[in-house]
Amino acid sequence: MAKITFPVEASHIMMFARAVGDTNPVYHDAAAAKETTAGGIIAPPSFAQAVAQFDPDYHLRPKPGQKWFGSAKGPSGIDEKPASSGGLHAEQHFEFHRHIRPGDVLTVETKPGKVWEKESKRAGKLTFRERVTEYRDQKGELVITARGVGVTTERPVDQG
Amino acid sequence: MTLKASALKVGDTHSERVVENLSRTQIVQYAGASGDYNPLHSDEVYTTQVAGYPSVFAHGMLTMGLTGKMLTNYVGDGTLTNFGVRFTNQVWPGDTLDAKATVTAIREEGGQRYVDLALSTTNQDGKEVVAGSATARIDL
Numbered sequence: 650m651a652k653i654t655f656p657v658e659a660s661h662i663m664m665f666a667r668a669v670g671d672t673n674p675v676y677h678d679a680a681a682a683k684e685t686t687a688g689g690i691i692a693p694p695s696f697a698q699a700v701a702q703f704d705p706d707y708h709l710r711p712k713p714g715q716k717w718f719g720s721a722k723g724p725s726g727i728d729e730k731p732a733s734s735g736g737l738h739a740e741q742h743f744e745f746h747r748h749i750r751p752g753d754v755l756t757v758e759t760k761p762g763k764v765w766e767k768e769s770k771r772a773g774k775l776t777f778r779e780r781v782t783e784y785r786d787q788k789g790e791l792v793i794t795a796r797g798v799g800v801t802t803e804r805p806v807d808q809g
Numbered sequence: 810m811t812l813k814a815s816a817l818k819v820g821d822t823h824s825e826r827v828v829e830n831l832s833r834t835q836i837v838q839y840a841g842a843s844g845d846y847n848p849l850h851s852d853e854v855y856t857t858q859v860a861g862y863p864s865v866f867a868h869g870m871l872t873m874g875l876t877g878k879m880l881t882n883y884v885g886d887g888t889l890t891n892f893g894v895r896f897t898n899q900v901w902p903g904d905t906l907d908a909k910a911t912v913t914a915i916r917e918e919g920g921q922r923y924v925d926l927a928l929s930t931t932n933q934d935g936k937e938v939v940a941g942s943a944t945a946r947i948d949l
Contacts (some may be wrong), residue, residue: 661842668842669874670828674888686811687887694877694892697836698870700843709847724858738869742893746945796893805861806899 652758655784659751662692665699692749697784697793698741700757736802737806739746739777740798746791755784755792773803811885813948814862814922823883823910827875827930829866831904832879839871867900872939876925876930884945893927894941905933910943922947 659679666676673692676680682690701707711717717726719739749755762779769775779802826929837851843917845868848855856865873894880892902905914925924947932940 665842665874669871670835671874671878671880671881673878673881673886682886691887693872693874694881694889695870699843703833707844709845711846717853718859719852720854720858724854732910738896740893740895741873743891745890745892748887748889751918785847795841808863808899 652756653700653704655750655755655757656704657692657751657753657780659690660704661699662690662749662751665696669693669695673695680736687748688750694743694745695741696749697743697782700755700782703757706797708741730752737800737802738797741765742796744794746793749784749792753792754787756786757782757784769802771807772805774794775803776801811888812883812924814947814949815925816925817912817915817924819912819914822877822909823838823913824907825879825882826904827879827908829905831900831902833865833902835861836865836871836902837937839868839874840926843868845869857864864901866902867904869894869896869939872896872900872906872930874940875906876908876928876941878932879918879930880910880926880943884926884927884943886943888895888896889943889946890923890946893943894939895945896938897940898932898938899930899938900938904938906930906938913942917948922949 663677675685675687679690744764759780759782762781765777768774777798780797786792840851849860850868852864853865856862885942896923909929911928913927916923923944928941929937931937
């Protein structure tokens with residue numbers, strides 16, 4: 650997978666913190682953040698995942714001139730079954746070597762990990778795929794190591 | 810504020826209500842901030858008619874972010890060294906979530922003290938939606 654450049658901006662950190670309902674000033678107020686143990690604005694712990702914004706090929710963002718599988722005139726903008734329709738997030742782990750700060754320019758590289766299958770009563774055959782992502786800073790130093798596990802289900806998860 | 814080893818013991822807990830009556834708009838807000846525009850989270854027509862779910866549902870990462878808010882409020886700013894979760898059930902519009910951290914160990918490694926925590930986030934029916942663990946640096 651190609652390396653992605655992830656420039657970290659204070660406004661993006663603020664918007665992300667708002668979206669998770671976190672009003673902690675360490676995520677938006679530079680003066681207040683200076684007085685905390687973090688010593689300045691940092692990103693919330695799960696912010697690293699917002700690298701999706703900087704992946705030019707990210708499949709879960711509509712792109713101009715390309716068909717989108719969400720609804721428009723009809724319930725889906727494509728005729729065939731969307732490739733990612735059964736995909737759900739099963740696990741996410743972050744190891745912090747330090748915390749992300751505004752001004753960081755991260756280089757992000759994802760490598761595929763293990764693949765395994767499991768039978769489930771609620772959703773049929775489950776296929777799990779692991780991805781390991783390294784976030785390195787402008788000095789080449791490791792900032793975050795992330796491990797994500799995605800699962801594709803044979804059918805929608807039964808809510809019973 | 811950084812937690813102090815002297816003031817902690819195994820079994821201590823901290824919990825917070827991290828969202829009440831989750832709105833579809835907050836889910837959309839998370840889509841915009843994270844860049845994950847999967848229609849399963851914002852497009853009721855697609856999600857009910859094509860994907861076969863009863864309604865749109867929250868990104869797992871939104872629930873992780875909400876759990877992280879409780880966690881950083883407890884351990885302090887910039888002290889986390891590990892944070893991992895499993896998504897055990899989906900989170901739906903209208904859900905109210907409580908996130909809880911339980912101290913599982915207080916230890917020292919290379920002259921630095923750490924607290925290990927077990928994490929659990931549950932909905933209004935007591936069903937667990939996130940199970941996880943975290944580690945943070947603490948003071949003496």
